[in-house]
Amino acid sequence: DAGVTQSPTHLIKTRGQQVTLRCSPKSGHDTVSWYQQALGQGPQFIFQYYEEEERQRGNFPDRFSGHQFPNYSSELNVNALLLGDSALYLCASSLAGGFRNTIYFGEGSWLTVV
Amino acid sequence: AQKVTQAQTEISVVEKEDVTLDCVYETRDTTYYLFWYKQPPSGELVFLIRRNSFDEQNEISGRYSWNFQKSTSSFNFTITASQVVDSAVYFCALSDLFGGSARQLTFGSGTQLTVLP
Numbered sequence: 001d002a003g004v005t006q007s008p009t010h011l012i013k014t015r016g017q018q019v020t021l022r023c024s025p026k027s028g029h030d031t032v033s034w035y036q037q038a039l040g041q042g043p044q045f046i047f048q049y050y051e052e053e054e055r056q057r058g059n060f061p062d063r064f065s066g067h068q069f070p071n072y073s074s075e076l077n078v079n080a081l082l083l084g085d086s087a088l089y090l091c092a093s094s095l096a097g098g099f100r101n102t103i104y105f106g107e108g109s110w111l112t113v114v
Numbered sequence: 115a116q117k118v119t120q121a122q123t124e125i126s127v128v129e130k131e132d133v134t135l136d137c138v139y140e141t142r143d144t145t146y147y148l149f150w151y152k153q154p155p156s157g158e159l160v161f162l163i164r165r166n167s168f169d170e171q172n173e174i175s176g177r178y179s180w181n182f183q184k185s186t187s188s189f190n191f192t193i194t195a196s197q198v199v200d201s202a203v204y205f206c207a208l209s210d211l212f213g214g215s216a217r218q219l220t221f222g223s224g225t226q227l228t229v230l231p
Contacts, residue, residue, distance in 0.1 A: 033218065042118075042205055042221030043159070056217050088157050094216060103149070103209070103216055105159035 002027055004093050004106035012112045013081050021076040021109045025093030031055075032074040033103070034066060035090040043090055049074055050096055078111075086113045116141045118208050120222035127196055128230050134192045135225050137206030141187075143167075147216050148182065148189045149207040153224070159205065165189065196229045203227070 005024045013019050025032050031050045035043035045058035049068035068074045072093075078085055088108045117140040127133045139148065150162040163173065165182050173180050177197075181190045193200055203224045209216040 035219070042207075042223050043219070045218040045220070048218060056212075058218060090157075090159060092159075092219070102161055102164050103219065104161055105151070107156060107158040110157070 004091055004104050006089075006091050006106040006109050008109055009107070010110045010112075012114060015081055015083060015113055017081050018077065018079045019081060019111060021078075021089050021091075021111070023074045023076070023091030023093075023106060025072050025074070025091075026104050029093035029095050029104075030072050031094045031096045032068055032072065033092040033094075034074070034076045035092065035105075036060070036085075037088040037090060037108070039087070046076070081113045083113050086111060116143075116146075116208050116210065116220040118206050118220055118222035120204075120206055120225050122225045123223070124226045124228070126228045126230060129198055130195050132192060132194050133196050133227065133229075134190055135204050135206075135227070137189045137191065137222060139187050139189065139206070139208045141208060141210070143210050145211050147209040147211065149209065149219065150180070150189075150191050151205045151207065153203045153205060155202075162191075193227075196227075198229050198231055201227060201229045 007022045033048040034046040037043040046060050047057040048055050052068045063079045065077045090108045091106045092103050094103045119138045146167045148165045151159040177194045179192045205224045206222045207219040209219050
């Protein structure tokens with residue numbers, strides 16, 4: 001049973017560039033959320049996708065956008081990168097409905113903006 | 115607004131000691147989930163436990179145990195007979211519910227646990 005998988009694992013981008021991060025949810029899960037974790041801090045919620053629509057969004061600028069595909073996989077796009085966007089980006093998946101759902105995380109994508 | 119406070123930034127213990135990680139939360143919701151995650155240096159958040167707001171039964175799983183007290187808004191985590199492999203950052207998190215599903219997680223700032231041999 002594959003868990004949450006993310007790619008790429010590490011990447012370095014230049015300020016002003018654009019980046020796309022990818023996530024495949026755990027088998028059977030239909031909901032994907034993205035989090036940003038700066039060094040030494042707890043993860044911060046970016047947004048959540050369900051049925052290919054953004055269901056909830058955290059306090060992040062429009063430079064952060066996402067997409068969910070029919071197979072439930074998801075992408076996170078960040079435009080006009082800033083040095084402050086350097087962080088670990090975590091993808092989480094869960095199954096909508098039913099109170100026993102659990103949220104699982106991938107290993108993350110380490111983004112460095114120089 | 116939801117808030118999670120982990121007052122202990124760093125804890126260091128010697129192997130085989132018991133250690134308790136504190137978590138205090140704030141929410142206006144009457145139903146919610148509480149979580150504990152472990153984050154080793156690799157970065158992946160490893161799920162440890164989820165507790166529903168209407169289930170205050172404490173739980174023990176091997177060397178791990180959790181004490182949920184709604185009256186004090188606390189959800190503390192205890193590791194018995196700690197081991198070096200327990201060294202990691204531990205996060206407490208809170209989630210509201212929508213249609214019975216957990217939505218966004220609000221995390222505390224984490225507690226770095228170091229277990230010395």
